[in-house]
Amino acid sequence: MGSGQESTRGKLARLRRDREGDPSAQPPAQRRGVPDWLAGHLARRAASRPAGPEEESGASADHGWVRTCGDPAGLTVESNLFGPYAVRREEVAVSGFSHGSFTLAEVEHAAPGAIARLACDPGLSSIDLRRAVFLDTETTGLSGGAGVYVYMVGLGWFEGERYVSWQGFLRSPGEEAAMLQAVAEIVGRADHLVSFFGKSFDRHRLEDKMRIVGVEPPFDGQPHLDLYHPMRRLTRGALMDGKLQTMERELLGFHRARDLPGRLAPAAWFDYLAGRPHLLEGVFEHNREDVLTLTVLAAHLGRAEVELRADGEALPGPVAQRARALMETSSSREEKLEWAERALRRGIDGEDRRRILVVRAHLLRRLGRVDAARLAYREALEEAVDDPAAVELFLGASMLLERPIGDRGNALAMAQRAARLAADIGRPRSVLAKIERRVLRLSSATTG
Amino acid sequence: MQGENHQIGPGSAGETGARTGGARRSRSRLGPEGIAERLRSVQPWKGRVVHWRTAAARPARTRSWPTGLDPRLVDVLQRRGVAEPYAHQAEAIERALAGEDVLVATPTASGKTVCYTAPVLQSLLESGGTARSLFLYPTKALSQDQTVGLTALVEELVEHHGDSSGARDWHAFTYDGDTPPSVRRTLRDRGHMVLTNPYMLHQGILPNHAKWAELFRELRYIVVDEVHTLSGVFGSSVANVLRRLVRIARHYGADPRFLASSATVADPEAHAVRLFGREVSVVDEDASPSGKRIFGVVEPPVVNAVAGLRANALELARDLAQEVAGPGHQTIFFCGRRTAVEVLTRYLKESASRLGLKPSEIRGYRGGYLPDMRREIEAGLKSGEVKVVVSTNALELGVDIGALDVAVLVGYPGSQASFWQRAGRVGRRGRASLVLQIARSEPVDQFLVHHPEYLFEAPREKLGVDPDNLVLLSEHVKCAAFELPFHGEESAVGEVALRGELEFHDAPHVPEILDYLAEESGFLHRRDDAWYWMADAYPAQDVSLAGGDIDNVLILEQGTERAIGETDRESSITTVHEGAIYQVQGVTWRVERFDYKNRRAYVTEVESDYYTDAQTDTEVRVLRLEERLGRDLAPVDDSSAAPDYDAWRGEVHVTTVATIFKKIRFYTRENVGAGDIHLPPEELDTESFVLTLSEEAADQLGLEGGDRGSAWRAVGELLRRVAPLFVRCQPSDLGLSSHVKSPHFGRPTIFLYDRVQGGVGLSELLFQAHRDLFGAALDVVSRCSCELGCPACVGPVAEVGPQGKAVAMRLLAHLAGGAVPTERDPEEGLADDDAGGWDSNEDSYAQAPRGAATEGL
Incomplete structure (x- = not known):
């Protein structure tokens, strides 16, 4: 397309030509108009006037279409x-x-x-x-x-x-x-x-x-x-x-x-x-x-769940994000866990990865897989210790330590970490109160 | 310590408790009648209240409920304690049920609400719940109040007539800027009664009418509350919004009726006809009862007899508070300006203990306060916890604060309608009330001191509404074209007229405006005889209903960004410029930074012993002169007649720039410093009334030498100040600019212009009434007791000079007397016909008029 190389000066010249050659750009010869003062008034207020034709054609340089006249073809x-x-x-x-x-x-x-x-x-x-x-x-x-x-x-x-x-x-x-x-x-x-x-x-x-x-x-x-x-x-x-x-x-x-x-x-x-x-x-x-x-x-x-095209070829598209999407939309804990593992294996990164690490740890705890859960919390905390997500991890770890593991002392320590971090990053009062109740309960239980 | 009848208000902190106790007990028995009695008999008040008037208590006139009204509704209303309606209520309901458009024009608290709620609920009962109604209120607060009221009525209907009424599913909703987007949809589909304001209708509902199709299809009533507030530019714009509304309703097959209410105004029918574009049936005989009402006009004492200087009205209000405020009743002070509200609130809070009050029982109230604070004060007034409130006109409208006991109006509010609205804030059933009007050193106030009967006779002010103002009309035709295409048809002689557009049909030039918008502005597309919106734009966004309603400036605390208040853009250049002291409830904030472009002012709290007052400088340029009335001097000898004065009406361009501000100490009002203001100018294209005097007349009347400018300026100021007697406006609605030799006319000139973008027709009214204006101004000066001029007439002698008063009086006598001027060609006798003065340089005006003035004779 030649217009791509057209110089600015040439473009302006052409636009001016187009505009002059365009009959509608001329004011109509005879018109029963509004009173002159009103026209003046309206013209002064026309700051919000819509874009004229020259502005659009100015941007037309690289989309590859040329202008046509009259009705579009094939109607x-x-x-x-x-x-x-x-x-x-x-x-x-x-x-x-x-x-x-x-x-x-x-x-x-x-x-x-x-x-x-x-x-x-x-x-x-x-x-x-x-x-x-x-x-x-x-x-x-x-x-x-x-x-x-x-x-x-x-x-x-x-x-x-x-x-x-x-x-x-x-x-x-x-x-x-x-x-x-x-x-x-x-x-x-x-x-x-x-x-x-x-x-x-x-x-x-x-x-x-x-x-x-x-x-x-x-x-x-x-x-x-x-x-x-x-x-x-x-x-x-x-x-x-x-x-x-x-x-x-x-x-x-x-x-x-x-x-x-x-x-x-x-x-x-x-x-x-x-x-x-x-x-x-x-x-x-x-x-x-x-x-x-x-x-x-x-x-x-419609093929995203099986991740294969009809002919058995792999479905194009980002696979880690797809696993994340399938994790988010899973209906059972087992399936959710499976997609979480896949997303991690497929190299999901950044905040998504930290979020999925949290999800995986919680899922393992809820599924009663204590050792795997413990490992998962540890792994997640190593990566996300400064992350806001760590509040959830400390809390989850605290629960894991308290109930299935029975280590109340460490459960309390974890809850206290959660409380400190939540306060530092300014979590809402309701969240802080919930964590605080947990800390209190655990500390009274420990001292008792 | 505190007396047992004390209510502990918020923030009372008890710090004044001990000191207040005695005063509180002794003052708690004050009542309106007792106060009036004391003011009548005890100096200095005895001499200062120059006029008393008492209106005897008046019994109610009632009638039976209209026979057409559904018995279930009658039952619910009777259960509320209304056995029989007042005669005016019955009349209004009857006419509404007969299908008429109705306006009820009776005073505050005369029971106007039921006049429209009854027909609206009746329409719901009759239609089995399909009928819809739209309610328009001038403020958000009012629509929220009324939503609560309507909902309660519907609930009572369900409670007592459950199944038979079908009212279970009827809903009343407020739709305004505060309505969360999540509930808007429900409200659009299920709101039987939608309560909103003109701004929301203009920018939210009408441009999106498809979303409101349910409402429009079944629209029975358009309720418009407080139509007397719909005057000037705002009223003229709202009239056009209503045209658009009715046009859309008709598109969906509905034919709604108007039900409107108004304060008592002159010729309410004419006002309603202009506003609604149709005949309206008016009910204006108030049949509600009232307690005994006592009125007094208070004149501040002369403090400097030589200069004719009277005490400041605000200071007088502070002294008067000693007599009229107390713990046993509620008092409201009305001030004209926001600054005055803050200054008086501060004064009263500081002297609270002597009034037997706690500072927390004394509150300020004005526009610009945040909604929460306003709601809290309203509730405090209703419950009786707030004993004294100092307000602007913000409490003039029907915000529900219950009835109070004593009203003090610090200065005439500018119109009889306002006066009566304010006075209507006091008067509990079966109890006397007191209204005191303090006269300022203003010509209008002084006029009223000498003509108190003016306040009490039938209202004279016309409400300036001009829906056909071509500028406003063009803007709203543009908005209307966005909403639905316009269709025209060609007559035999080739003229194009609108087809079936009943609402815009009588408006002038609409086809031409549409053509202009199509051909010149490119907003519309004309095909055959129809005009279609054809632009990627949302026109209502760029059309303001009245100056400044959209571009508010937010006032934030520096650092925390906490909102303190807001102000409109126009006044921002004089109230929140850097260095300004901004006051809220007596607390002073200094403006540290004013981000003009982003409309944010940042303030820090300071202990300030002064407030600020900014000054502006204004330049007026003539764009076009449209009408002219002029006359000639009586010939002295055989020489040909010389021109005398001319009155004109035309368009002007006004540039206003804030220049400096003064720091003024509280109480002493001494000037303790000044600063510069650096802000961009405000530009205004508007209409003006212009008065010019020929050089010959000026010579003859002795308008010369050093007094010349000041006497002429004094005449202008007088005209501006008496204008509210003839035109419904505040003096501040009119801008004034006077020149001894204007560049445009080359002779003494006074411009009185509409201070609103585009103009609203005030200048036209002034043009028509200008002879009466001269007469009233002359009356003020000639009746003034001062010798050589005072602030109440032409200004103190120090300003106008020893001859100032005499010259001004001579000028006014000359202008007011003699022959009536006749119509003349507006351009005749002026230079540069083609340019209309717009582009010409000043030299060319300066010399031309003289020679040209005689040329055409």
Whole structure:
């Protein structure tokens, strides 16, 4: 792409040219306007004026998309009782379609139990990805509120051997009701909804807009898999951030040829509506790929418990963090202990490691494995003696020494250490009081 | 030691107990009537209370409950001891049930609440619990009080009519900035009665109306409490917020009615019509009973006959406390300024033992205190533990503190409505009450000393509300466009008008504003005849309802970061600049650092024997003149007529910068030092009333020499101070700038401008009433007993010079008399028509007007 090498001076010259050549940049010739004084007043107050087109194109240097004019390509117009709306629809054959190192066919092998477990949502325990709808939206802003438009809704679903990519698009704000009605119908037909951060964002944007235009929202009562939380649980500490693009790169091996940054999405639509050259092609592509990533990421999640792909290959992704996630979501002490041991063996580090050392020691004590527990507390304390976590360790060790081991003197010493450290690091009063009671009880028992 | 009837208040510590005992016992029998009797008969008060008036006790007028009111509601209200409602309550409920929009305009404590709670609960009973209502209160404290009241009513309904009422699931919630996000959702879905304030409605609820769809779909009533507080910029903004609210409710298919309450004001109907944009049925005959009420107007003694100097009103209030405060009853002092509240609180606490009180029984109360402290003081007043409270207008509104016994108003509060709200704080059922108004050395106060009847006759002040103020309208059209698109339709002649937008339909220029927002600002997208919000922004965030409500400055203790209080941004430059003494409940803090940008002031506690008073410097530039009334001098001989005075209305740009502060010692009020203030200027674009006098008239009236500037300035100050008689505002709502030779007009000029961003229309009211203003100002000066000027009229002779009073009086007599001015072209006779004065340099104004003044004649 040549624009990457373009000099600043050249860029400015081009921008100026673009702007001058753009008819909408000129004030309209004849207009019945507000009184002049008011115009002056408004202009003075326009400090919060939205970004003009030049700012967006200034940032366009390296995303690889060029501007186009007029309606995006490949739109078909459909209509329902609310009127017409536009859709870009593509279908691919499921078999053989790959997205990074995964194929769409791998959704077949996703285990619902693994998904429900890692999403911490029992409502998903019978999820069938082939009967789910995958959703991602493009909006005119993140601020929320009635003035934000959801101008593109990307959906994906399976139809037999085919995978449908459906992108509803507003050619004008007036098509909102019709497009949202179509979305509500498709989403309502599916058994499950899958999104990335959609429980916090997309769902509410759509629901709000549907309420405003009088479309019945389909979301209540429908199980919703928001991939953000389980994927974050599986990778926290191993990936640089929790973004979808990072996950698709690191977990799915999918690299986008060119990608339009999400922050340019609002301006792309504003430019389109105003008749200016726009970057909507980039938005369509970005949105379509996001939905595909959601689909394949869900398949990935469904294999996380067995840690193997359908073909028996190892599942890509950070293994120590995965063990930690499975530890956190285990339902029995034995299983939890096993995943804790694995996480440690796989080299989990930093605060996670200290936390897991604590968990392991407590688990061993509760499982009655006294010697192993004693060893585990010792090992943990060696590493974490200055750590806030040591309060728990001193306390746990104190309990271990008191009950199964019967060494009250050392149990008291441990409790006193816990008390001192807790006071030093400023634990809440309730915690301090609890430790204090323990110290008192043990000291009276020892002296008695 | 302490008497057996002592209540030990928090922090009493007993340190004054021994000394207080005697005074406490002897003073505990003081009561309002006894106090009045003493003030009437004992010097020096006998001579200082210049006017007495007594209103006899008045019995209640009651009626039977309206027949349409659900018997279950009647039962619950009767169980509360209301056998029959007052006539005005019955009337209001009846009209509300008939589907009318109702405003109840009766005094404090006349039972306005039931006028709207009854219809609201009736709507819930009738709808089987689906109806919703939204309540708007001017303050958070009020909405919290009322939530408790409504909840109690619902509980009583359930208790006595359980199954038949279905009230078990009805909920009243306060929704404000303190509502935790975790409960907001429940409240949105299940709140039958949502109590909030205009700010929250403007920035939280309306822009997110989809989340409140349940409320809007079933919205029956919009209750607006204390509508007399909705005046000026704030009122004009709220009127637009209400337009947006009704527009959204209609979108969801609801058609809510307004139920409003107000203090007694002039022409409440006109006010309500402007505020709600529709006809409103007004109930304003108070039928509630009242005990005997005694009023007195107190004039501070002359302390310097030559200079005509009267004693300071605050000092007088301190002396008066000796007579009116005591352990056996409750007294409230109202002061105009926060500093005054703190100074008086300090004085009273220091003399507590002589009043027979403990310092902890004397409290200050004002905006800027933290909520917990305010709640504690309110509770103390209600329980009777607090015997004396010194307050700003913060206790003027309906915060529930129970009825007190004696009110002392240190200075006229600026409007009759305020006066009566403050007076309404006293008067328990079946007991006499006393209200004392202390006159300051201010023209308005002095006017009232001579015209006390003004206080007692029907209110005259108009509430300045202008929902169609184009600046405010534009801002709210912008917010409204974010909330729902606007639709227009083209008429046969090609004019575009709004379609179906009943709320904004009558407002001027809305299609043009929408076009401007689409084409120039880029906030909207116009397609066919609809305007859609089209920007990544949240407009309500940038639109303030009234100056300074959002940008509060937090006052923190240096080091601990503990919050001490807060102040609005506008006053911050004069109250929390570095070196300022900030006072809370008599404790003094010095401001060590003022982080202006981040709105934080850091203070340390100090033992200060002085407080600070900051001075500001203001520059006014004319942006545009819109209207003008002028007249000519009567021709002296055959020469052509010369111009006389002109009154104008237009837009100005005002720059205010805090310059220095003075340190003033408590009690002696001597100046003990000064310091510089280094803060950025405050900028204001606003509207102004302008008065100019031609050079010819100035010559004729002897406005010359050294007295010239001071007499002219005195006229301006007088006009500013009498303005509240005609316009509902405080003198401090108006900025004043006077010039002997203004750069813009080249002649003597006085600017009286709205001190609020964008202006609110006060200047327009002044423009219309300017002749009356001259008359009232003249009245103040001519009735003043001083010889050569005093603070009560034109200022002390030391300021205005030996001729000052005479010249000012001549000027005012001239302005107030003679022919009525006629409409003129605002730009005529002024230079540089194209630039409107904005960009021109000063030289060009300085010479042009003279020649130009005669040119057009």
